[in-house]
Amino acid sequence: MRILKSRGARMATAAVAATLVVTACGSDRDKGGDEGKGKDDTFVFAGAGDPASLDPALASDGETFRVTRQAFEALIEHEPGGSKMVGGLAEKWSSNPEGTVWTFNLRQGVKFHDGEAFNAAAVCANYDYWFNWKGTYQNSAVSYYWQTIMGGFAKNEDKETPKANYKSCTAKDENTAVIEVNEPSAQLPGGFSLQALAIHSPKSLKTFASQEATAKDDAITYPKYSQEAGALAGTGPYKYKSWNKGNKEVTLERFDDYWGEKAKVKNLVFRTIDTEEGRRDALRAGDIDGYDLVSPADVKTLEGEGFQVPTRDVFNLLYVGMSQGKNPALKKPEVRKAIAHALDRENLVKTQLPEGAKVATQFMPDTIAGHTDKVAKYEHSTEKAKSLLKDAGEENLKIEFCYPTEVTRPYMPNPQDLFELMKNDLEKAGIKVTPKPLKWNPDYTDATEAGACALHMLGWTGDFNDGFNFIGTWFAAKSKQWGFDDKKLFEAVNAGSKEGDPAARVAAYEAANVALMDYVPGVPISSSPPAIAFGKNVNPPKVSPLTQENFAEVSFK
Known part of the structure; x- marks a missing residue:
């Protein structure tokens, strides 16, 4: 997963802010929080950086995708804990011998968070929306993954933008979507599994279309909808509740109409603690239930203290x-x-x-x-x-x-x-x-x-x-x-x-x-094989070599 993209000219904040956030938020959680959230219905996970956007289509970094993956699903997913591709929103998929026509047999009975029905028309609405991006959306810092997988746009505005490989999407029937590309590519079918190509509610897309990303020099201002919970609606086991940027927290809540196995924990909180030491100390204090990117020197120490520190495969x-x-x-x-x-x-x-x-x-x-x-x-x-x-x-x-x-x-x-x-x-x-x-x-x-x-x-x-x-x-x-x-x-x-x-x-x-x-x-x-840590009382998710953990699998012992 790419670690680039997101524009701006904001200066670095003081590293001590992470410690202040841990202390302040930890006391709320121990008391059940300001909305009565108890320990057993709220899982708090600490990442190393803020997400850039709540819209995965505008992102290309792991910290963003860790959050969006819980709310959005792509046509194809990866098996829990592995790199084998399995059905996502499409139960099955196939291509013609040339690899230019991809047919997706979609799951039935799937709903978006806003109540809209998922179907082939929704799939095509997303792909056609991305293909017709204009202006700042054609900046590679905003649309990196679309350009990587599908090339350029219906009308390229920059000579350096790659030639479009996406040709069309057709709703053959309610539950069959057919995506055509101009030339075969090693990026497919893998590209169909990317969070950046996860499917949004058609109702959401109408809101997106009314807002623009803007650019001045090297600074990009993302559209308002992508910086707050509200308009965004996917099909995942969790849905967005809030993004408290002051406390560096994104909160999601269980989507009870999810088509698959329901999330085991009601509330999911992603908190940014930008130092490994801060994340480690927060886990020890019980302020968080897990964190990523454990320092190599801390793995055996934490295990000796009874914490769970699984290591991902090298990828x-x-x-x-x-x-x-x-x-x-x-x-x-x-x-x-x-x-x-x-x-x-x-x-x-x-x-x-x-x-x-x-x-x-x-x-x-x-x-x-x-x-x-x-x-x-x-x-x-x-x-x-x-x-x-x-x-x-x-x-x-x-x-x-x-x-x-x-x-x-x-x-x-x-x-x-x-x-x-x-x-x-x-x-x-x-x-x-x-x-x-x-x-x-x-x-x-x-x-x-x-x-x-x-x-x-x-x-x-x-x-x-x-x-x-x-x-x-x-x-x-x-x-x-x-x-x-x-x-x-x-x-x-x-x-x-x-x-x-x-x-x-x-x-x-x-x-x-x-x-x-x-x-x-x-x-x-x-x-190298990165480690991820969980509390002593946590039943953790399967860890992924692609860092694609599904936190709906998490529960407390």
Whole structure:
């Protein structure tokens, strides 16, 4: 899942705010809250960052999707605790041999939170609504996933917007929707499982259409409906109740007309506590019932105290990105390779990442078909890095390195600590590093997306199990984040995306990985298994390698 997108120019808030929030909200919960919510009917989970939007179609980050996933459902879902695709709002799906016509046999008797009926017409209303987005909605920071899966729009307003692959959606009958695309794609059917393509009530869409996202310079203002509970209505086991931004809390309540198994706990609260220490202490104090992104150093300690700390399977990648548009020196391959040699990735994995983490040699984890041992390796060598910088005439290289604050990610447990170690590695090789800390959401995500950071740390947790979901995410086409235009490399990355034969597709991904690591657009650092913690009295949900936990499964012992 992408960690970018959401515009704005708000400055970082003080880290102590997280502690204040925990203290204030904890006392209310212990007393049953201001609406009589007792401990057994309210589950509080702490994330590391605020959601960007309550509308998943406008988002691309995990903190947002953690919340929206409880209220919205897509045509296809993933099995609990795994990456196998299973029926969602569509009980079954199929395609023609070319992979251009997708038929969905929909569930019957499904209702939206606002009482509207779910049917094929509702599916088509959503897809046609997204396809006809205009203005700021065509900004990749707003419509990243639509553009990734379906290309552009009915009328592209920017020459850099990809060509539309979406062709049409037809309600063949009440319970059969047919979606056609112009060309086969490795993004399908996986793309139909994304939260960004989850289905909204047709009544909601009418409200959405009357409101606009706006942009000024790099700042995007999201439409009002997406920033508060009210108009948004999905089909999920929970529905939105409120978003208290002052207390950094989103509250959902059980949807009693849900088509499937009802949520076991009535009220679900997502609270932002932006430090791992704050989340850990809140769990110990009983102020929350679970939290994500447990520090590797805390796993055994918490388990020893009786807390439950399951570890997800590896399905992510941490990397150092390079923006050639920001710093011209990065256009020189010797400089990019020097940076790769300078970074001591073994030390980063050993000292900063959880048990089971591995040094990454390419831009996908070794659990994905397409990973290959044939890529060029860049062993840690300060002397080799110095030599390459000398060859490039960049012995006095100065470079800005952005890193995020007030956040922890599944692939990046302690961003500042990771940054300090990498800064030290680079400076040993003679590279003068200028630190640039930025608040995660929206400042850091916006800056990296816009290519405003010469070096930056980012990562990715896969959306579905296909190699293109990793390498295609970054390198299928020119982007501001990376700032280079190499058609031959893009062709290598895209070669497997339209290949129908599974073996040929994997071979194409392997060749693409070789080409990418010869070019070195950035430095893959690691893949690691992130842990998630729950209270002693909690029956937790099945943990997902895709970080797609379903909190309707949660109950108290």
